[in-house]
Amino acid sequence: MPVWTLYGIRRGIATTSWPKKDGAVAQPEVLGLPRYHADRCRDNCRACADVCLPGALSFESCQTGERLALDYGKCIGCQLCTEACPNDALTKSNDWAFGVRNRDDLIWAEALKSPPAEEVTRKIQKYFGRSLHIRHVDAGSCNGCESELQALNNPYYNLHRLGIFFTPSPRFADLLLVTGPVTYAMQGPLRETYNAMPEPRWVMAMGTCAVSGGASGGGYSCGHGVEEFLPVDIYVPGCPPNPAAMIHALLLLLNRASQHVQGGQVAH
Amino acid sequence: MKGAVERVLRPEEIPQACDDLMKAGARLQMTYAWFPEPGQSVEVAYLAVTAPHEPFLFLRCSLPADSPHLQSLAPQIPLLGWYEREIQELCGVIFDGHPEPRPLVLHEGAHPSMPPLDPRYQPDEMMPFTSEPWDRPPVEGDDVQTLPFGPVRADVLESAQIFFYYIGEAILHCHPRLFFKHRGMEKRFEGTSPSLGVVLAERISGVDSIAHSLAYCQAIEAACGCEIPERARYLRTVLAELERLYNHLHYFGHLCHTTTLKVGEAQGKLLAEQSKQINGMLTGNRFLRGILKPGGLRRDLDLSTLPEMLNRLQPEITTYLRSMEETNSHLDRLITTGHLPLQTAYDQGATGPVKRASGIGRDLRGDHPYAAYDRLTMNIPVRTEGDAHARVQIRMEEIHESLSLIARAAKDIPEGPVSSEISYVSGGEGLGWCEGARGSTYYCVHLDDAGLLARVKIKSPSFSNWRVFPLTVHDTNMMDYAINEASFGLTMAGCDR
Ligand code: SF4
Ligand code: SF4
Numbered sequence: 001m002p003v004w005t006l007y008g009i010r011r012g013i014a015t016t017s018w019p020k021k022d023g024a025v026a027q028p029e030v031l032g033l034p035r036y037h038a039d040r041c042r043d044n045c046r047a048c049a050d051v052c053l054p055g056a057l058s059f060e061s062c063q064t065g066e067r068l069a070l071d072y073g074k075c076i077g078c079q080l081c082t083e084a085c086p087n088d089a090l091t092k093s094n095d096w097a098f099g100v101r102n103r104d105d106l107i108w109a110e111a112l113k114s115p116p117a118e119e120v121t122r123k124i125q126k127y128f129g130r131s132l133h134i135r136h137v138d139a140g141s142c143n144g145c146e147s148e149l150q151a152l153n154n155p156y157y158n159l160h161r162l163g164i165f166f167t168p169s170p171r172f173a174d175l176l177l178v179t180g181p182v183t184y185a186m187q188g189p190l191r192e193t194y195n196a197m198p199e200p201r202w203v204m205a206m207g208t209c210a211v212s213g214g215a216s217g218g219g220y221s222c223g224h225g226v227e228e229f230l231p232v233d234i235y236v237p238g239c240p241p242n243p244a245a246m247i248h249a250l251l252l253l254l255n256r257a258s259q260h261v262q263g264g265q266v267a268h
Numbered sequence: 269m270k271g272a273v274e275r276v277l278r279p280e281e282i283p284q285a286c287d288d289l290m291k292a293g294a295r296l297q298m299t300y301a302w303f304p305e306p307g308q309s310v311e312v313a314y315l316a317v318t319a320p321h322e323p324f325l326f327l328r329c330s331l332p333a334d335s336p337h338l339q340s341l342a343p344q345i346p347l348l349g350w351y352e353r354e355i356q357e358l359c360g361v362i363f364d365g366h367p368e369p370r371p372l373v374l375h376e377g378a379h380p381s382m383p384p385l386d387p388r389y390q391p392d393e394m395m396p397f398t399s400e401p402w403d404r405p406p407v408e409g410d411d412v413q414t415l416p417f418g419p420v421r422a423d424v425l426e427s428a429q430i431f432f433y434y435i436g437e438a439i440l441h442c443h444p445r446l447f448f449k450h451r452g453m454e455k456r457f458e459g460t461s462p463s464l465g466v467v468l469a470e471r472i473s474g475v476d477s478i479a480h481s482l483a484y485c486q487a488i489e490a491a492c493g494c495e496i497p498e499r500a501r502y503l504r505t506v507l508a509e510l511e512r513l514y515n516h517l518h519y520f521g522h523l524c525h526t527t528t529l530k531v532g533e534a535q536g537k538l539l540a541e542q543s544k545q546i547n548g549m550l551t552g553n554r555f556l557r558g559i560l561k562p563g564g565l566r567r568d569l570d571l572s573t574l575p576e577m578l579n580r581l582q583p584e585i586t587t588y589l590r591s592m593e594e595t596n597s598h599l600d601r602l603i604t605t606g607h608l609p610l611q612t613a614y615d616q617g618a619t620g621p622v623k624r625a626s627g628i629g630r631d632l633r634g635d636h637p638y639a640a641y642d643r644l645t646m647n648i649p650v651r652t653e654g655d656a657h658a659r660v661q662i663r664m665e666e667i668h669e670s671l672s673l674i675a676r677a678a679k680d681i682p683e684g685p686v687s688s689e690i691s692y693v694s695g696g697e698g699l700g701w702c703e704g705a706r707g708s709t710y711y712c713v714h715l716d717d718a719g720l721l722a723r724v725k726i727k728s729p730s731f732s733n734w735r736v737f738p739l740t741v742h743d744t745n746m747m748d749y750a751i752n753e754a755s756f757g758l759t760m761a762g763c764d765r
Contacts, residue, residue, distance in 0.1 A: 003591060003594065003595065004529065004530075004531040004532060004591070004595070005531070007531055007535070007587075007591060008531040008534070008535075011531075011535065011538075014538050027545065027548050027554070029548050029549045029552060030548040030552060030553065030554060031552040031553060031558070051463075051464065053460070053464050053467045053468070076467070076471075077558070078467045078557070078558055079552075079558050080464075080467070080558075083566065092552075135420075136423075136424045137420050137427070138420075138424075138425070138426050138427045138449070138760075139427070140427075140448075140449045140450075140451050141426070141449070141474070141761060142471045142472065142473060142474040142761045143426055143473055143474045143475055143759050143760065143761040143762075144471070144474025144475065144477070144555055145474070146424055146425070146426055146474075147474055147475050147518075147555070148554075149424045150424050150518075150537075151537070151540075151541055151544070153537070154521070154534070154537035154538055154540070154541045155534045155535075155537065155538045155541075156538060156541045156542075157541075166423060166424060168422040168423065180449070180451075181451065183448065183449055183450060183451055184375075184378065184394070184395065184397045185375050185378075185397075185419075185447065185448040185449075185450065186419070186427060186448050186449070187397075188399055189419050189420050189427070189448070193420055214471075215456075215467060215468060215471045216451040216453060216456065216471065218391075218392050218394075219391060219392065219394075219451070219452045219455055219456060220380055220384040220389065220393060220394060220395045220452050220455060221384075221394075221395065221450055221451055221452035222394075222451050222452065223394075239471070239557075240474065240555075242554065
């Protein structure tokens with residue numbers, strides 16, 4: 001096998017140093033979830049809600065009549081609203097770090113609430129120090145989320161360097177990472193996997209499907225996300241979330257990164 | 269059905285018509301059902317390919333809604349077997365004399381109140397489900413052991429259950445249980461505007477987003493008589509080849525994982541990552557989503573830096589592919605593994621690189637060109653060995669071909685608009701197709717009176733190849749299983765939908 005040893009040495013290190021300060025996150029050009037500028041939404045024209053397939057945009061009543069409600073937990077980043085809005089109230093953005101501990105933090109709110117709770121993470125640090133073992137369950141994804149999860153172990157992202165590993169057995173897993181809206185046929189296997197995990201255990205809903213059902217939730221065969229079946233500790237919308245967003249969410253669980261989104265707004 | 273030559277038949281004429289087609293050398297592609305008049309009738313349609321550059325054939329027959337029966341054609345045309353079972357479960361048509369009358373798409377214990385694809389079935393009605401035992405082949409003989417593997421498998425894999433009947437190392441029979449991921453996506457299109465349907469098509473199989481959205485858009489364009497601009501044709505070709513590129517590169521990374529060639533695995537996955545990053549730079553999306561729409565593209569793309577980015581990648585890819593072909597320990601695991609004979613491939617419906625590795629030299633890009641494929645010459649690699657190594661070699665050549673196609677398309681691409689006006693024709697019907705990284709992808713769309721989607725049928729390549737794959741596992745050994753599965757390059761999401 002010397003050919004391949006040489007090959008590896010010649011190829012050198014390909015890994016990004018992110019999330020260290022000077023590391024490239026790889027993808028400044030990749031579009032994230034749209035940004036909402038409430039002050040620009042004027043006529044309640046509904047142009048955006050009409051093109052929003054998963055219902056992330058809707059109109060709700062308020063004191064002054066109606067106002068736009070945005071739920072990032074349902075957004076699949078299709079960008080159609082940014083093209084439909086005549087007033088640029090919804091714009092394309094590169095915002096990607098949408099991992100949150102409370103589902104409510106994905107819903108746009110006028111005023112920012114108090115900073116997100118941190119107890120879970122304190123506990124998790126006590127148990128795991130700096131390492132984490134993940135059992136992944138595909139509960140009916142489109143495989144886009146799996147493709148990015150698989151990318152976490154490629155030499156560029158190289159998840160191992162952060163002390164985070166995928167494990168085949170739920171018995172060794174700390175975190176259940178779920179993709180997909182949860183189909184009727186995957187409800188049983190999902191529960192069995194969760195029940196086979198030792199306590200303490202954590203659950204992460206990865207991708208908009210797992211957070212809320214996304215483009216595939218509901219209907220004769222699908223649920224509306226993991227929350228209907230298991231307690232969720234971290235929600236990560238995105239369709240799919242890019243690998244950096246996935247790593248950010250894992251570090252957030254370990255209290256090694258801070259939450260960027262609160263009240264549906266991204267801290268800049 | 270625009271995009272195909274249509275024949276309306278009586279139900280009893282179907283068997284003879286399909287038999288005549290087969291004798292004339294045509295190959296059936298799929299069959300599906302839909303409800304033109306809910307509660308009144310159900311229509312069953314058959315799609316066939318005759319010869320390259322000849323139009324597709326579309327046979328249709330109408331059945332009464334109260335007792336829809338048809339004769340099963342699966343005994344003569346095995347590749348129709350799964351389609352007929354799917355129709356039985358989702359549309360309620362009974363196929364008399366079906367050789368495998370077991371549940372396929374809906375697992376035992378799923379009890380929808382009426383066939384879920386009937387438009388009268390409410391879109392948000394979850395079907396009741398109680399887990400019931402799986403109807404799998406019984407086993408005789410004391411030495412035979414059984415092993416269920418999945419649906420939650422090792423690493424990050426899509427959910428599916430593989431059930432092995434084996435003695436020691438030898439696999440007697442491999443019986444997959446699929447459709448754990450059945451999301452009912454075809455139902456999801458019902459009542460949606462054709463311009464939003466593309467968002468769903470992109471999410472049938474994430475790594476085949478372009479194949480699905482392209483076939484979908486072309487079906488809508490056919491239904492509405494829309495010609496897309498020349499520049500859009502070239503851009504669509506570039507996007508389709510970029511999708512093939514990152515998929516094939518990932519395929520090699522995963523294959524090396526199964527043959528335990530560690531550096532090969534790392535390099536394949538790194539090249540796939542770089543290829544996805546190029547997608548991101550070009551379109552803003554690593555999966556090339558959010559760019560196609562019925563009528564063309566949502567926005568123009570600047571191809572000026574693309575050739576240079578790919579030129580930088582090309583020598584690395586070439587060295588990588590050559591190194592694998594020079595590694596005996598790797599080749600030993602591939603050569604003769606998972607043999608698929610030509611006749612089996614043909615009868616059971618194999619598609620894409622799998623079919624071309626077993627001697628069937630068909631490729632929709634060359635045979636029924638769409639986008640700009642008729643403006644660009646291309647080689648269609650074919651092998652006759654039918655083993656894992658042949659499937660690998662086909663993909664190697666396709667990578668080189670894709671790079672060359674992208675370079676030429678980027679050079680020849682004309683300036684101009686990237687989309688045409690499209691108005692959704694009430695009652696329009698259209699067929700669209702695309703040769704994706706995994707093989708032939710077809711969409712049949714039916715619009716209702718208001719120009720909204722009434723029925724969208726998806727024929728995905730993984731549905732076809734999952735039917736074929738277990739036939740290459742019977743009478744092999746456990747050691748080769750994972751390698752053989754990797755050599756097929758299957759997805760679950762595309763198959764299960
Ligand atoms: S980008 Fe998100 S909010 Fe906008 S239309 Fe798409 S899913 Fe809806
Ligand atoms: S969130 Fe998007 S990418 Fe992930 S599984 Fe769902 S549809 Fe696919």
